Amino acid sequence: MTTRAPAPSKEAQPDAPERDGLPRWVPVLAILVGWIALWALLRGQDTLALAGRERTDVMRWLGDFRDGVIASRSTNPVVAFTNGVGEVIRSVFGWLQELVSVPAFPRPVPQVGWLGVTALAAWVGLAVAGVRMALLVAATFVSFGVLGFWEEGIDLLLVTGLSVGVVVLLGLPLAVAMGTSPRARAVITPVLDAMQTMPTFVYLLPIVLFFGIGVSGAVVCTLIYALPPLIRIGGHGIRSVSPTAIEATDSTGQTRWQRLVKVQLPMARKTLVVGLNQSTMAALSMAIIASYVDGPGLGEPVLSALIRNDVGSSLVPGLLIVLTAIMLDRTTTAASQRAESAARGVGLRGRQRQVVLAVTGVVALVCVYLSRTYFSLAQFPDTGWGPRLSEALGSLTDAVVGFLSAPAEVFKNAVSYGLLNPLQNLLADSPWWLAAGAITLIALALGGVRAVVSTVLCLAGILFFGLWNDTMLTLTMVLVATLLVMAIAVVVGVWMARRPRVDLLLRPLLDAGQTIPAFCYLIPVLALFDPTRFTAIFAAVVYAAPPAIKLVADGVKAVPETTLEASRSTGTNAWQEITQVQLPIARGSLVLAANQGLLYVLAMIVIGGLVGAGALGYDVVLGFARSEEWGLGAAAGITIVLLGIMLDRIAQAAAARQGVSKRQSLLARARGGTRRAA
């Protein structure tokens, strides 16, 4: 699914921003000037910065709440239920682990050794996605073993697979409900919107409280994050089944159930698999983030290396994550493309295909048997390649970093002194009431009264939870990163729109960029910038740029050729054409890109709390790490949500004033995380 821009509306004339008198930026500029003047007088007062270990009453109350929940495990039915669910997840996972990844006592190795697991996985790849995908699957599994991350790699796949399994069980009926009943759709849609707006990092803390740390919490978080794509895309697929086919088959006297299983589901099959692909990728990226709460898998070695600022040892597991992502993406995509042709037995004729599958299935079973019999086929022999590759990559990274460090330093300083520091000074050193007032006024100028209401409520909430100063620090980083994202998006997006060959070249790269789990972006950036605020900002920019670029490119491309011709006929040059015609007409897309960029950036900045970004993200991490800081972490989590809602509402209201409807921006968001469709 591509991030498609809204078609430029009819009334969107190049001169429209001046429509209601002053251009929008004039009052904003005036507010900024006034703010700076007051800041010069009042800086440093009432900034509400918390001293090192100072905690507010609200945080202590949250901490008590946690203790209460833990204590009520046996008395409170809700807590008992969630704990029970956690227990079930843990035991299922433990059973699976003994089956394929950890020693199954009294055996010194799992029930099925690496050869058997690899062979079975490759066979599944063959069955659903063809020979090439089977080879990719086998290569991925073998590289887990060769590089010494067998257990972590398989665990990551187990968490992802377990979550996707539950996603299918829960999501398919909901997708059917969405696709067949308008009423169900009206109920489910806002819930999905809420699930998709919340920064992923935020629900870890409460989920873990209720479902337990480790794999149970990880699976539940992953579930929440991975459920919406399947429901949304699947529901859409079912709803789009040709009404003629439904009517024609109804006329043969089918029951409602027959209609569903014989007509609607098969005809929506391809779209359903696309939804499954999106859900799987979401599950993978969340399963990795869940390593913050001791979720098992490849995220764990990356995370602990990042904490030690040891880029070298994070590289190999990081690469394996990317490989896993590519494997899952390619196989599920190939599966969706084959969804029809496989059913038709194209390629190999049906019979022949069955024979091939039967024979290879037997081979796989023989491999399973062998892996239960010979130790070296059960436990991957230690090749020592992992550390060696790690070392080689380490020195390669050092070389590249050495080469890039001078320009990186220049860039970092330019952004730091030119943008980051002044903005941070203004936001964080102003008295809280000054900053709050100024933000409210800017919201009014950009989004009108509607935006003001949510802004005031969110600011009040942020104040209440006692992390005002950290919020301002996080906000600074978010704004700077979003500005950079938009600058890149406009330059690259316009370039892509005007040069089809550039588009052809860049688009696959952008798609690939969106396949890689957010977490992996931290690794190279950390190598380049060390743990600083800048690391998180840069990673956020890299993470948020691809979808924003695509939105801008599609928006600019949607400007009608006739309009361009008309303007060319008046003798405009390329620069005038871009600034006077293309960008103003595509401004709906720009607003959408900014809106999306904001949310992506916020999510990443928070994750980057660990590698030097500090502020709210770090507070959350602290909450994971130390039980006595749970209150701080929870307060920070809620604050992040409030900050996200506030930014989102202001952007939405501003967008609405530009004639971009709520539906369009939600649509873009639903597609934002997603990539190609067909």
Next chain:
Amino acid sequence: MTATTTTETTGPARTGAGLEVRNLWKIFGPAADRIIGTPDAELSRADLKARTGSVVGVKDVSFDVAPGEVFVVMGLSGSGKSTLVRCLTRLIEPTAGTVRIGDQDVTGCSESQLRELRRTQVSMVFQHFGLLPHKQVIDNVAYGLEVRGMGKKERRAKAGEIVDLVGLSGYEQNYPDQLSGGMQQRVGLARALAGDPQMLLFDEPFSALDPLIRRDMQNEVIRLHHEVGKTMVFITHDLAEALKLGDRIMILRDGEVVQVGTPDEVVGAPADDYVADFTSEVPRSHVLTLKWVMRDPRPDDDLDGTAMSQDTIVRKAAQAVLASDKPVRVMDGDRLVGVVDDEEILRVVVAEESPA
């Protein structure tokens, strides 16, 4: 309402169920069931829409179709043809009125009786085919049987026969998107025939096909009607098609019946300007019978020329009439009802050559 078919007397044994429609209404919109019986119901479609926001699809329609008859429904786009034909098996739920097929009251039956009716009594062919892209031709044809719960072997065997009947032998294993439009519609036709229904409904089945294929398919329907002899309700907005296939034709405008009659009645005696307009383009000599062009014998007529039945189509009589120098006697059985001379024939033929 006219008596049933008078035109075609030869042909197959007539089978199939009869259809009886009484005071059928379909109103789309918010206050649909509160309009009938009120003065609002008398309003024109546009006025009703303006007043209540509801649209009349079918307005107080009554007609009968005899077993084995081919009954054609015509009208301009938006006149309610599709709505009407869907109301017959309640693919669209009628707002009021009754429909009887054979001895069953369709409008009164339960959901499961309705399914049974659709499975065994009535099948439908659609303008856009509505085939299942994920099923092979043979399984598309067998779909109705599958829905009834018939085993795979049995239903494929039965569907195979029907595939042969519609001339698609050899394409059983293909998927719909591998076939041309005309072939796809043959599949649609075969699917409708597979359940051996009493009645077939066609909603503009050939309007998506190009003219040559369309002619083929029309001939196919005529042939099938000869072979299997089902009752057919056939929707079209192509008058030539209507005249070619129909035993009788019903013309709708804005959901209301304007005229029901045999082809020559509709062309020879249009009920109003709307129908006249409709029929103005038809080659009249191909439709009208001598009954419509003859004149009373005059005293000076020489009445020992050739005799012809009053149901002879003008085009077929033309040569004989023009060749003979005496007027041709037009007979209803043994009774002399009129005469035609060169002048009468030429009036019809020449009028066609130089349309108004």
